[in-house]
Each structure stands twice: as structure tokens, then as C-alpha cells.
């Protein structure tokens with residue numbers, strides 16, 4: 443199997459953490475810059491985004507939730523997503539919220555790469571508020587997330603890691619001491635340490 447990644451991509455990190463937690467070995471990580479190397483990517487994912495997985499006889503998957511679900515289905519490690527029922531939908535909801543934090547964070551990162559006079563303050567404010575509201579809600583719902591390792595925990599670890607890595611001027615977790623304590627402990631897992639963005 444080949445996983446197309448970049449070292450800093452939080453979406454790719456979710457997949458890499460999941461693979462480690464599921465005990466899946468032999469994944470070749472291929473580093474791709476989606477903007478500069480479209481020839482390596484666009485025939486696999488027409489959206490031109492990483493992560494992408496190539497498995498079996500040239501079969502491909504993309505979008506991190508899909509790749510994580512595939513790894514969950516083939517690995518020997520603990521089940522990461524409840525298979526059905528209310529727990530499944532509650533976790534899918536958390537997964538969507540956490541992926542949305544990443545989408546907003548990426549929007550901010552791209553915006554801050556522009557010269558200040560080109561910043562679009564309305565979007566900066568909108569994305570920042572979306573992240574804050576989601577972190578607040580996840581903090582309030584931490585009792586549903588804590589416990590056994592899960593898809594939600596992995597996504598949350600990758601998302602907070604990304605905020606700390608790329609948007610560290612703001613102390614995102616300061617208002618949320620419980621979430622902060624959870625992250626401190628979770629980030630000590632070998633899967634988190636092995637996938638730290640450089």
C-alpha cells in the first residue's frame with residue numbers, strides 16, 4: 443500500500459496515526475506537494491488533494507475519513523469507530539466537527555500566507571470563530587470522547603496538533619483546561635509522537 447502524504451498535512455496525519463493504532467505495517471509513505479506536483483496526484487484524486495491511498499491492484503481511496511475507515515476495517519488494533527447505532531452517529535458527528543476545524547484552520551493558514559493588505563478579515567474572523575465554537579463544544583462533550591482510543595480522539599489529536607503547529611500565535615486551548623489536559627496526555631501516545639509535523 444502507498445499513502446500519499448505531506449509531512450505537515452493534518453488530514454494525512456489522521457490516517458498515519460490510525461494506521462499505527464491499528465497495527466497496519468508495510469505502508470509506504472510517498473511525500474507529495476499537491477500544489478507543485480499535480481502530476482503525482484491528480485490522476486489518483488481529481489480534487490488534487492492528499493491524503494490518497496493506493497491499495498490492492500491499483501485501487502485508490504481518498505479523503506481522510508474514508509482512508510481512516512478503511513484502515514479501521516483491515517487492521518488488528520482496537521475498533522476505532524462504533525459500527526452502528528447512536529454511538530456510531532455521535533462519533534460521526536464529532537468526526538465532521540473535527541474535520542471542519544481542520545478546514546477552517548487551513549483557510550486561516552492560506553489567508554495568513556498572503557500579504558497583510560490582502561487579508562480578508564471577514565473570513566479570518568469567521569474561520570477563527572468556527573474553530574473556537576467547535577473547541578468549546580468538544581470540551582463540553584469530552585466525556586463522550588474520552589476513554590478507549592477512537593476515530594474522534596485521533597482526529598482531535600491531529601487537529602489540535604495542527605493548530606499548535608501552524609497557528610500557534612493564538613493559545614486556542616487556553617479557555618478549555620479539560621481539553622488541554624486531555625490533549626497533553628493524548629499527544630504522548632507513540633502514534634502521535636511518531637507523526638509529529640516537522
Ligand SMILES: N[C@@H](CCC(=O)N[C@@H](CS)C(=O)NCC(=O)O)C(=O)O
Pocket residue numbers: 450451452453476477489490491492493504505506507541
Ligand atoms: N477533505 C480532505 C481534505 C484534504 C486536504 O485539504 N488536503 C490538503 C493538504 S493538508 C491539500 O491537499 N490541499 C491541496 C489543495 O487544496 O489543492 C480530507 O479529509 O482528506
